[in-house]
Amino acid sequence: MNNFTYSKASTVQDAVNRVQQGPEAKFVAGGTNLIDLMKYHVITTDALIDVNHVEGYHAIEARGEGGIRLGAFMTNAKTAYHPIIEQQYPLLSRAILAGASAQIRNMATNGGNLLQRTRCYYFYDVNTPCNKREPGSGCSAIGGYNRIMAILGASESCIAVFPSDMCVALAALEAKVNISGPHGDRSLAFTDFHRLPGNTPDIDNNLSHGEIITSIDLPSKGFSDNYSYLKLRDRNSYAFALVSVATALELEDGIVRESRIALGGVAHKPWRSAEGEAFLQGKEATKENFTRVAEIILTGAAGYQYNSFKIELAKRAIVRNCMMALNPETQLPGAQPSR
Template identity: 65%
Template structure:
């Protein structure tokens, strides 16, 4: 690990000001559950760390619009077990609890979860080319061992996947990300927060380097009655998803009034397709309807030598998740 300097921010404005100085090459640090690993592996080497753990961003409160505002520094564990989240947004609670381990969830923050980087083997292996780590060097995964890699939204420059479970649920719920930068506050729709690799795989999201996540806003609709988070992985705990599905329904009898579908483990960002969801509106909540949505959202999926199985796995997982959402079976 390279040497670095450290400071503790007294408030949000001071934290933003410190990171805004380009010569400092600074990063925010809170739980540090991903950043410190990357520093130890020599993948990231900030020259200065700004500790934000003492900022007043650690509350969960109602919004005037009837939703819920999650402070960026609330831990994943406290979020998942919060009464309002568990009752009104159980899809989010289940997604969080499907990720990492209890020890990590006790340290990891909501803002940090959004910012975590891919777990691609080649990104962590500094002896191999990686466009995400060093733009222009190539993507070792495309012709390498790519079992955990993306099948949607890839480019010739990168086929890495986003590792978060929490973010898949936030995508399905259509959350907003509130950030503060040198020019003030702004809210980013969750669909616009993370990026596909395109020609700039080194950029994971549309946050500016000097902006700080302050909160995540959940809308009033939480799909508490009919939801499911299904995570398929190599072992039942402490493993990243091969495919995960956040499915949510609003029903009128057996007719679908509203549907949400987001996939994890298959792309550089949580994957949604509004057209696939629209296919379900007005349809009966049947396996046949869910299969149509699965075919649509996976249209254009492309496998690589070791991960072609993900396409069929995702297709079946979508149907299963929606069927579970009808009764909220686990």
């Protein structure tokens, strides 16, 4: 690790002022990803600004127009087990609990979860070319071992995937991200927060240097009656998704009035298809229709030497998860999915 200074911010404005002291200065809260990146020399910093002691962003608050606000410095564990989240936004609770381990969830923060970096093998290996780590050096994954890589939204510059589970649910719930920075406060729709790689895969999101996430807003509709989160991975715990699916349905007499389907583990950001969701509106909630929407969502998917299996896996996961959303009780341990 390189040498760096460490200081504690007392307010958001104090944190913003401190991080502007150098181009490599960074905020730290849980540090569950940042510290690893520093240890592997993937990133360097000359200053860490601890925001854990900034008051007012460690809780869940009701919003006047409905919905709730998640404090960015609240831990993933406290968020997942909060009664409001469990009852009104169970999709988010299930997604958070599918991620990492209990120990990490006790440390990781909501804001930090949005800022995770890819777990691409080549990104972490500083001895290999990686456009995300060193722009213009090349993408080792394209011609290398690419089993976990993207099948949607990739580019010639990068085929890495975004690893978060929580963010897949936030995408389906159409959250908003609240940001403070040197030029004031602003909000971004969740779909606009993360970026596809294009020619600048080193830029993961639309935060500017000096800006910090302060909270995440959830709308009043939580889809608590018909929802499901499915994570398919190589082992049952402490593993990132090969494919994950967040499904939220609003049903009336077996007819889909609204649907939200977001995929994880398949792209550089949580993936949604407006065309696919529009197809389901007004149709019966049947396996046949879910199969059709899966085909629509995976339109344009492209695999590489070792990950082409993820295309069919994603289609089957969508169908299975939509069927599970018809009866969320099927997600309990030992339960059988709907037929």
